[in-house]
Amino acid sequence: MLQAFLQNVINGLAQGSVYALVALGYTMVYGVLQFINFAHSDIFMLGAFGGFYLAKWLSPSVSNPLLLLVSVILGSMAFCVAVGLTVERIAYRPLRSAPRLNVLITAIGVSLFLENLGQVVFGADPQVFPSLIPTKSLLEGEGLVLNNIQVTVVIVSVLLMLLLHWIVRHTKLGIAMRAVSFDIEVANLMGIPTDTIIIFTFTIGSSLAGAAAILYGLSYPKIEPLLGVMIGLKAFVAAVFGGIGNIMGAAVGGIVLGLAEAFTVYYVSSTFRDAIAFGILILILLFKPAGLFGTFKREKV
Amino acid sequence: MNQAENIVLGGDFKVEALTISFGGLKAVNGFNLHLKPMELQGLIGPNGAGKTTVFNLITGVYLPDSGTSVLDGKSLIGLNPHQISKAGIARTFQNIRLFADLTVLENVMVSYHMRVGYGYFDIFLRTPRYYRIEQEFRDHAFQLLKVMGLEQRKDDKAKSLPYGDQRRLEIARALATEPKVLLLDEPAAGLNTQEKAALMGTIAEIRNRFKTTILLIEHDMKLVMGICEKITVLDHGEIIAVGTPREIQDNPKVIEAYLGVG
Amino acid sequence: MKRFQTLVLIAVVALLWGLNYLFEENLNPYVLRVIINCGIGMILAMSLNLVNGCAGQFSLGHAGFMGVGAYISATITSVLNLSPFFQTDLGVGCAIVMGGIVASIAGYLVGLPSLRLKGDYLAIVTLGFGEIIRICFLNIEAVGGARGLSGIPPKSNFFWVYLWVVVTFIALLRLLRSSYGRAILSVRENEIAAESMGIDISHYKVVAFVVSSFFAGIAGGLFAHFQSFIDPNSFVFNKSVEAVIMVVIGGMGSLSGAILGGVIVTLLPEVLRVFEQYRMVIFPLILIVLMLVRPMGLFGHKEIWELFRRKASS
Numbered sequence: 001m002l003q004a005f006l007q008n009v010i011n012g013l014a015q016g017s018v019y020a021l022v023a024l025g026y027t028m029v030y031g032v033l034q035f036i037n038f039a040h041s042d043i044f045m046l047g048a049f050g051g052f053y054l055a056k057w058l059s060p061s062v063s064n065p066l067l068l069l070v071s072v073i074l075g076s077m078a079f080c081v082a083v084g085l086t087v088e089r090i091a092y093r094p095l096r097s098a099p100r101l102n103v104l105i106t107a108i109g110v111s112l113f114l115e116n117l118g119q120v121v122f123g124a125d126p127q128v129f130p131s132l133i134p135t136k137s138l139l140e141g142e143g144l145v146l147n148n149i150q151v152t153v154v155i156v157s158v159l160l161m162l163l164l165h166w167i168v169r170h171t172k173l174g175i176a177m178r179a180v181s182f183d184i185e186v187a188n189l190m191g192i193p194t195d196t197i198i199i200f201t202f203t204i205g206s207s208l209a210g211a212a213a214i215l216y217g218l219s220y221p222k223i224e225p226l227l228g229v230m231i232g233l234k235a236f237v238a239a240v241f242g243g244i245g246n247i248m249g250a251a252v253g254g255i256v257l258g259l260a261e262a263f264t265v266y267y268v269s270s271t272f273r274d275a276i277a278f279g280i281l282i283l284i285l286l287f288k289p290a291g292l293f294g295t296f297k298r299e300k301v
Numbered sequence: 302m303n304q305a306e307n308i309v310l311g312g313d314f315k316v317e318a319l320t321i322s323f324g325g326l327k328a329v330n331g332f333n334l335h336l337k338p339m340e341l342q343g344l345i346g347p348n349g350a351g352k353t354t355v356f357n358l359i360t361g362v363y364l365p366d367s368g369t370s371v372l373d374g375k376s377l378i379g380l381n382p383h384q385i386s387k388a389g390i391a392r393t394f395q396n397i398r399l400f401a402d403l404t405v406l407e408n409v410m411v412s413y414h415m416r417v418g419y420g421y422f423d424i425f426l427r428t429p430r431y432y433r434i435e436q437e438f439r440d441h442a443f444q445l446l447k448v449m450g451l452e453q454r455k456d457d458k459a460k461s462l463p464y465g466d467q468r469r470l471e472i473a474r475a476l477a478t479e480p481k482v483l484l485l486d487e488p489a490a491g492l493n494t495q496e497k498a499a500l501m502g503t504i505a506e507i508r509n510r511f512k513t514t515i516l517l518i519e520h521d522m523k524l525v526m527g528i529c530e531k532i533t534v535l536d537h538g539e540i541i542a543v544g545t546p547r548e549i550q551d552n553p554k555v556i557e558a559y560l561g562v563g
Numbered sequence: 564m565k566r567f568q569t570l571v572l573i574a575v576v577a578l579l580w581g582l583n584y585l586f587e588e589n590l591n592p593y594v595l596r597v598i599i600n601c602g603i604g605m606i607l608a609m610s611l612n613l614v615n616g617c618a619g620q621f622s623l624g625h626a627g628f629m630g631v632g633a634y635i636s637a638t639i640t641s642v643l644n645l646s647p648f649f650q651t652d653l654g655v656g657c658a659i660v661m662g663g664i665v666a667s668i669a670g671y672l673v674g675l676p677s678l679r680l681k682g683d684y685l686a687i688v689t690l691g692f693g694e695i696i697r698i699c700f701l702n703i704e705a706v707g708g709a710r711g712l713s714g715i716p717p718k719s720n721f722f723w724v725y726l727w728v729v730v731t732f733i734a735l736l737r738l739l740r741s742s743y744g745r746a747i748l749s750v751r752e753n754e755i756a757a758e759s760m761g762i763d764i765s766h767y768k769v770v771a772f773v774v775s776s777f778f779a780g781i782a783g784g785l786f787a788h789f790q791s792f793i794d795p796n797s798f799v800f801n802k803s804v805e806a807v808i809m810v811v812i813g814g815m816g817s818l819s820g821a822i823l824g825g826v827i828v829t830l831l832p833e834v835l836r837v838f839e840q841y842r843m844v845i846f847p848l849i850l851i852v853l854m855l856v857r858p859m860g861l862f863g864h865k866e867i868w869e870l871f872r873r874k875a876s877s
Binding site for chain 3: 360362381382383386387391392394398399400401402403407410411412413414415417419421424425427431434435438474475477478
């Protein structure tokens with residue numbers, strides 16, 4: 001009984017960390033621009049494929065698994081940042097002052113574009129992500145499995161989230177980002193270079209997605225161009241659950257969703273796995289649309 | 302339902318101890334006001350004093366933390382803005398909130414919707430009742446536009462109107478709801494001297510012709526002193542003076558609040 | 564005036580009947596298929612236009628309502644063996660109407676809780692509902708589940724589809740021209756001002772959802788009885804996006820724009836067929852370019868006949 005519970009906790013934390021990292025991207029962009037970057041999930045997908053090809057290219061020459069892993073993660077992050085910033089520059093920035101609806105539609109367009117482009121370029125069939133570090137069981141006993149992959153996922157995620165926390169709380173850029181989230185016009189008037197801050201936000205969000213993609217690839221080696229859809233949706237639900245725009249909320253939301261899924265699959269049924277995300281979404285939007293830690297901005301009358 | 306003949310007698314409106322805080326800051330504290338039927342009162346105060354917040358509280362946009370609001374014996378606390386509008390309070394907005402893509406005439410006709418006498422059946426089958434009532438609405442709206450001097454532009458999009466006319470349209474639209482009490486939020490903002498003088502005349506005419514009770518927020522002292530019978534002065538969310546224009550002009554607290562301006 | 568309108572209506576119906584006969588005898592079946600699909604697209608676009616364009620509420624789940632209409636009407640005509648009446652033209656028509664009604668109930672259920680949500684949030688919730696509806700159909704074995712439902716009486720010919728196009732157009736036009744239409748438009752224009760003028764904005768948002776999902780259901784029913792086969796994949800998120808593109812291309816808030824948008828979006832995959840697999844890459848690219856270059860679509864808020872009126876004096 002206990003080991004089942006613990007096993008689910010472990011699985012949930014690992015899965016939830018991935019959700020959290022992706023959710024942070026959604027929440028940060030929403031925080032500064034007040035819009036949902038639909039294409040974020042596809043940047044995640046591109047990170048997975050980028051990592052896939054990078055790993056294939058590097059693994060003959062790099063023998064140290066840790067070095068390989070770090071390189072692939074960094075490479076994926078860089079690739080995602082490149083894509084994210086390109087999208088921001090071409091598709092979002094020109095619409096900065098346009099009605100929210102237009103940007104939303106554009107984001108959907110970008111998302112579909114990336115998904116279909118991915119299908120054309122990578123082929124619609126799933127690929128197998130190489131195991132960058134050999135799986136080793138760390139703990140085994142009475143049905144409880146804790147392997148190094150899960151530990152890696154959680155550790156890397158925590159490190160990244162701590163790094164983010166430090167950036168947001170203790171650097172000038174982080175403070176500027178929070179100012180822009182609060183009120184972009186006022187931040188502008190106070191001399192904060194909002195374009196730069198927005199670039200910075202997209203950079204962080206995309207790089208986290210890139211890292212998450214590799215961690216995901218380690219845990220679930222099957223990757224395909226439509227990978228981002230479900231993961232993105234769930235990460236988005238996590239962000240909304242925690243209060244979209246709120247960084248801690250996204251992290252907490254991701255973990256909670258991961259745990260909820262793990263427990264639902266085990267104690268209820270696996271067919272409901274995806275439905276859990278929808279269920280949480282509807283419940284939170286019905287009862288507390290601002291999310292756990294969020295607050296609604298009042299419209300000025 | 303002819304606006305000019307079938308007069309709705311201006312309402313008796315009273316608020317007491319209205320209070321609201323935003324995030325720990327008391328935006329409005331213990332606000333009292335009594336509007337007698339057909340009175341024309343002013344609400345003044347420096348920027349940020351809370352005047353528009355008072356309007357928002359009265360019209361139901363904000364829910365007060367405490368206080369009462371009674372129109373002709375009916376409590377308005379907790380009602381939605383559209384219910385309060387139906388009860389007889391209309392308003393204009395400091396930042397113009399016209400229906401930009403609708404025509405001038407349509408903007409006014411929206412206000413008649415709460416009195417619409419036909420249903421979906423009439424709409425889809427275009428019954429005689431539909432045509433009759435639509436024509437009535439158009440005629441009444443046109444009359445109202447004439448009062449405000451906007452009848453020439455009735456088919457123009459509201460967003461194409463010059464600023465002064467937009468302000469007048471806001472008033473026309475509010476009047477179309479046939480209110481007992483009309484709240485005007487800085488109706489003269491951005492108008493030149495000529496337009497302001499004309500507006501003063503229009504407001505007085507509205508009160509006399511439609512027998513409406515009017516509460517006016519304004520910055521322009523001349524306008525306020527010129528037409529208001531009683532003035533309430535707000536500063537930092539609290540009332541610092543109430544009285545006739547003469548009394549307010551000489552009140553040292555008021556002068557201080559405005560830092561010598563006014 | 565009334566008599567004139569009735570005469571025009573009769574003439575239109577006669578024209579459609581005549582064209583239907585003409586097309587079925589002489590037109591390339593492929594071309595006829597495309598024309599009929601355009602008609603279904605027009606109805607879908609006009610219905611979504613009411614919510615997205617006229618009420619200003621961003622709904623991303625329209626495919627779900629189309630699906631409800633499709634499945635309910637198909638269930639009546641081919642799953643429940645009720646009576647041979649439902650195999651006739653009139654019977655199928657009734658089934659389609661019933662599909663529309665059930666779809667409007669779904670619209671009510673979706674619209675109600677979504678009221679308090681703005682912009683992006685509303686989009687997500689409607690997206691979620693659209694998906695949930697689809698997943699429901701996926702899991703109901705009685706209507707075929709993942710395998711889909713086949714053997715639906717193929718009664719949607721040119722006449723019936725375009726008759727519904729005319730009915731939808733007239734119904735929505737009359738609604739928008741009325742006081743209720745003005746109320747709905749005022750919600751889009753300025754919610755706070757609308758409320759202050761006595762408009763119950765929550766009520767009218769729901770009205771927009773209900774009416775629009777009714778017609779989406781009709782489109783679904785016509786679709787089901789045209790394809791003769793439906794499965795949950797016909798009503799995925801992509802279909803909702805297609806519908807949104809139709810409305811955006813034509814101009815949000817314009818009925819005639821929606822009609823044009825419906826045609827364009829239905830034709831585009833055919834036109835792009837040349838590009839084979841790059842089709843679905845080019846499609847969203849067009850959307851992005853559209854939003855960057857001409858977000859108001861072809862007609863903006865206006866109807867096609869308003870474009871020819873002399874410009875309002877500014």
